[in-house]
Amino acid sequence: MTEAQENQALFVPPAVTPPEAPLPYFRALWTLMDNPIEAWPRAVYEQPFFARENNGQRFLYATDPAMLKDILLDKVEAFPKDWMFERVTKPALGEGLLTARGAHWRWQRRAAAPAFRPEPIAAMTPTMVKAAESALARWRERGDGARLDIATEMTAITFDVILETMLSGGEGIDVRAATQKITDYLETLGRVTPADLMQWPLWTRVALAPRGSRALVYLKAMVDRMIARRRREAARGDLVDLLMAAEDPESGRRMDDGLLRDNLLTFIGAGHETTALALTWSLYLVGRHAPTAARLREEVAAVAGEATITPEHVERLTFTRTVVQEAMRLYPSLPIMSRMCGTDTVAGGHPVKAGTFIFIPIYALHRHRRLWRDPDAFDPSRFGPEESAERPRFAYLPFGGGPRVCIGQGFAMMEAVAVLATLVRGAVLEPDPGHRIRPLVRVSMRPQGGMPMTLRLPRA
Numbered sequence: 453m454t455e456a457q458e459n460q461a462l463f464v465p466p467a468v469t470p471p472e473a474p475l476p477y478f479r480a481l482w483t484l485m486d487n488p489i490e491a492w493p494r495a496v497y498e499q500p501f502f503a504r505e506n507n508g509q510r511f512l513y514a515t516d517p518a519m520l521k522d523i524l525l526d527k528v529e530a531f532p533k534d535w536m537f538e539r540v541t542k543p544a545l546g547e548g549l550l551t552a553r554g555a556h557w558r559w560q561r562r563a564a565a566p567a568f569r570p571e572p573i574a575a576m577t578p579t580m581v582k583a584a585e586s587a588l589a590r591w592r593e594r595g596d597g598a599r600l601d602i603a604t605e606m607t608a609i610t611f612d613v614i615l616e617t618m619l620s621g622g623e624g625i626d627v628r629a630a631t632q633k634i635t636d637y638l639e640t641l642g643r644v645t646p647a648d649l650m651q652w653p654l655w656t657r658v659a660l661a662p663r664g665s666r667a668l669v670y671l672k673a674m675v676d677r678m679i680a681r682r683r684r685e686a687a688r689g690d691l692v693d694l695l696m697a698a699e700d701p702e703s704g705r706r707m708d709d710g711l712l713r714d715n716l717l718t719f720i721g722a723g724h725e726t727t728a729l730a731l732t733w734s735l736y737l738v739g740r741h742a743p744t745a746a747r748l749r750e751e752v753a754a755v756a757g758e759a760t761i762t763p764e765h766v767e768r769l770t771f772t773r774t775v776v777q778e779a780m781r782l783y784p785s786l787p788i789m790s791r792m793c794g795t796d797t798v799a800g801g802h803p804v805k806a807g808t809f810i811f812i813p814i815y816a817l818h819r820h821r822r823l824w825r826d827p828d829a830f831d832p833s834r835f836g837p838e839e840s841a842e843r844p845r846f847a848y849l850p851f852g853g854g855p856r857v858c859i860g861q862g863f864a865m866m867e868a869v870a871v872l873a874t875l876v877r878g879a880v881l882e883p884d885p886g887h888r889i890r891p892l893v894r895v896s897m898r899p900q901g902g903m904p905m906t907l908r909l910p911r912a
């Protein structure tokens with residue numbers, strides 16, 4: 453095949469069109485609140501870093517892997533999580549694992565770690581596969597040609613999985629109501645608001661968002677009931693028990709109900725929506741690209757035949773894994789991370805002043821002109837062993853990096869591969885050609901208006 457033919461064969465799914473130059477001040481502010489990825493100028497995709505100063509506030513968009521390695525790993529102490537991140541997450545997640553800093557973070561991370569080792573994750577795989585099979589059974593009842601919102605369907609699967617695996621069933625939780633409340637929260641309090649830009653007291657952002665506040669009251673009460681029940685019951689050996697038994701080696705502190713609630717909300721929030729989105733975007737891309745769909749089905753048939761997917765199968769589903777990795781490159785579930793520079797330092801050879809706001813624009817990093825060939829094209833083969841080996845570690849950050857790397861990475865990949873393999877074997881999903889795809893950031897990156905797809909059932 454000539455290069456021209458190869459280029460013709462490239463499938464380029466919908467992407468944000470970056471502004472050619474930085475937006476004027478007020479438009480930039482509005483866009484940052486509405487959908488931040490639409491505010492980043494083209495330079496963010498082309499230069500190793502992009503520095504700005506507005507009203508005396510320095511901003512640095514970092515996309516150079518050497519700079520990112522300094523920020524997230526080698527000089528991590530100089531780059532703590534920032535006040536904006538804390539304003540958006542703390543009302544819901546308090547002092548839990550995602551938001552805590554320093555020693556208070558460290559002992560919580562150690563406490564949760566055993567739940568995320570490979571053996572417990574392998575033991576959770578049947579639950580993941582069962583949730584996918586139940587979804588297939590529900591879809592079959594709806595019949596060939598049914599229209600499904602795959603974003604909602606994937607959330608139902610992953611919410612079920614997180615409750616069943618990490619929280620031992622989460623009895624009494626109304627999954628539909630809870631996922632709606634999480635959406636309510638993300639759409640209101642889960643975004644940067646004028647109260648944040650003006651740095652008004654934290655209570656004002658909650659008071660100004662009644663729908664988000666009601667959602668928060670609901671979710672906290674839901675988790676409090678769960679904690680009260682679990683304190684009365686015998687241990688079951690899951691994440692809840694690990695957290696209840698944990699003790700800070702420095703202060704001897706145990707998790708009181710407040711900190712336990714912060715953490716359970718953290719694991720519910722961080723542990724299902726992200727994976728649901730990775731699956732949603734994977735299914736969209738597979739639905740749009742017939743050669744990938746065919747190769748995926750061939751691989752699942754060759755590795756597992758008709759058998760229920762096991763962790764051993766997942767290990768051998770190498771192409772399926774690359775499809776998920778490529779989906780998370782093009783549409784990272786968390787498209788932005790941020791930090792604050794706490795002390796004058798150097799990152800990637802570039803001086804950074806204390807007080808500089810650091811954006812890690814994962815969406816742009818994953819499409820960076822200097823780091824990726826055909827950056828906007830869907831091509832899972834780029835995650836083959838050779839190309840991956842040549843890539844700097846900090847060029848691909850769907851799960852972050854350094855000590856604060858996602859604790860659930862292994863869990864999420866097991867779930868995404870096992871569920872995707874199960875679903876593509878049982879159903880064909882055709883994206884709605886009339887639906888405009890707009891990735892919209894509300895902490896996570898969701899397809900605006902969901903992901904409508906038409907179900908096609910293979911003949912028995």
Ligand code: HEM
Pocket residue numbers: 549550551561618718719722723724726727730784785786789790849850851852853855856857858859860861863864
């Ligand atoms: C595709 C799925 C997932 C993606 C893309 C994802 C992404 C991320 C990213 C980027 C971070 C780092 C945030 C930062 O440094 O600012 C993170 C942290 C975290 N994630 Fe995930 N995540 C996923 C699944 C999960 C799952 C399944 C769980 C738990 C069951 C989980 C729990 C957490 C927690 C607790 C943290 C905070 C870790 C710490 O600060 O020590 N995530 N995740």
